[in-house]
Amino acid sequence: MPARTTRTPPRPVPSVRDRAERAASVVTPLAWALLAGGVASLLVGRRLGWRELTVAGATALVVLAAGAAFTIGRTRLRVAVDVRPARVQAGGRAAAAVTATAAGSRRTLGHAMELTVGEGVAEFGVPSLRPGESHEEVFILPTRRRAIIPVGPATSVRGDPLGLLRRERAWTEVQPLYVHPRTVRLAELGTGFIRDLEGQPTRDVAPADVAFHTMREYEPGDDRRFVHWLTTARTGTLMVRQFVDTRRTHLAVVVDAASGAYRDEDEFETAVSAAASIGRRTLADEQDLSAVVGTDRLPSTTPNPFLDALSGVELGPEERCRLGAGVDHLLRSVSGLSVGVLVSGSQATVTDLRAAAVRLPTDVRVVIVRVDHTAPTGFMPLGDHVLATLRALDDLPHLMWTIAS
Numbered sequence: 001m002p003a004r005t006t007r008t009p010p011r012p013v014p015s016v017r018d019r020a021e022r023a024a025s026v027v028t029p030l031a032w033a034l035l036a037g038g039v040a041s042l043l044v045g046r047r048l049g050w051r052e053l054t055v056a057g058a059t060a061l062v063v064l065a066a067g068a069a070f071t072i073g074r075t076r077l078r079v080a081v082d083v084r085p086a087r088v089q090a091g092g093r094a095a096a097a098v099t100a101t102a103a104g105s106r107r108t109l110g111h112a113m114e115l116t117v118g119e120g121v122a123e124f125g126v127p128s129l130r131p132g133e134s135h136e137e138v139f140i141l142p143t144r145r146r147a148i149i150p151v152g153p154a155t156s157v158r159g160d161p162l163g164l165l166r167r168e169r170a171w172t173e174v175q176p177l178y179v180h181p182r183t184v185r186l187a188e189l190g191t192g193f194i195r196d197l198e199g200q201p202t203r204d205v206a207p208a209d210v211a212f213h214t215m216r217e218y219e220p221g222d223d224r225r226f227v228h229w230l231t232t233a234r235t236g237t238l239m240v241r242q243f244v245d246t247r248r249t250h251l252a253v254v255v256d257a258a259s260g261a262y263r264d265e266d267e268f269e270t271a272v273s274a275a276a277s278i279g280r281r282t283l284a285d286e287q288d289l290s291a292v293v294g295t296d297r298l299p300s301t302t303p304n305p306f307l308d309a310l311s312g313v314e315l316g317p318e319e320r321c322r323l324g325a326g327v328d329h330l331l332r333s334v335s336g337l338s339v340g341v342l343v344s345g346s347q348a349t350v351t352d353l354r355a356a357a358v359r360l361p362t363d364v365r366v367v368i369v370r371v372d373h374t375a376p377t378g379f380m381p382l383g384d385h386v387l388a389t390l391r392a393l394d395d396l397p398h399l400m401w402t403i404a405s
Helices: 016-026 029-048 051-071 229-235 265-284 303-311 323-331 350-357 393-404
Strands: 077-084 087-089 095-102 111-117 120-126 134-140 147-159 166-170 175-180 211-217 239-244 250-255 288-293 296-298 339-345 365-371 378-382 385-390
Touching: 029 051, 077 147, 077 175, 087 303, 095 111, 111 134, 120 134, 147 303, 175 303, 229 239, 250 265, 250 323, 265 288, 265 303, 265 339, 265 365, 265 393, 288 303, 288 323, 296 303, 323 339, 323 350, 339 350, 350 365, 350 378, 350 385, 378 393, 385 393
Parallel strands: 087 175, 250 288, 250 339, 339 365, 365 385
Antiparallel strands: 077 095, 095 134, 111 120, 111 147, 147 166, 147 175, 211 239, 288 296, 378 385
């Protein structure tokens, strides 16, 4: 049987219109103005016999023609952009390395390149390169605030010294840099936030081999497989490991995204960071997590997609993004909750917070975290629920530990 050959399909031939549009894109507004002025001067000067005007028009056209020479020709490069790392916590360090390599058989000419970073542009020059030679530039990326920052494309720029003509070619795709919200380490949240096997809230901790909870003294009947001999030798008392059955726990975090709920953007950032810290701890404990910001359901099965989504959340309209609407959206798609953590700001009224909390089923333990940078951290009962005030993110570990105890 004869071997089958695969032919590479020919590249589509650009139409005349495509070529015209590509050529027109090289001409800047200043060049269009110079072209129009040059043609007009040339025509009027010749019609009126005005030599100086004719010379001026001809000079303008010659300048444009000379500038076109700087944009003719192909640039044979391989360009790569490496964002290191692709994810970073707010305030961390991230960089973009741009590497340009001469891909042809001849030495390349030096030219300018640009790297788009968010709404800004980083400019740098690539020198003349021998075949196979590379040049690398490294840029520090802005990570002070939580965001999803598009990095790229890397674009080569060729043009004349007067800036009349500008030919651009994008070499790379856009890559996202995820600047995650700042988080703090929390103690394990299972105790006080779990259900028993009948589905009722309980503070009892079961010795199931799912997630380690704490050490305690040995009691008659304990499984000797859970004895921790190193701690026993250190304390002189027989100690066993105790575990939380995380399969019984389903925690939901709902963040108020209404602009009127917060005094300023810093309060909202603290609210997002608090939700991120609680969610991250829940996933680390291998418990079920559901997360809603405003009325947007976030991916919440693993840490990176959860934090990636939180990197891009923003304040929104009052009606669509208020806390109660978020709870309603949660309940339409989630059941079997154990704990609901509702996060809002200082401008949300107690009435609004209570109204959002009572939407949850009566067997769900509800903790309301109200971010207020001017009030002391603490908590108080609000009917059957807990209303906690969070002044600073660093207060969250002690606050959640106290509530869960």
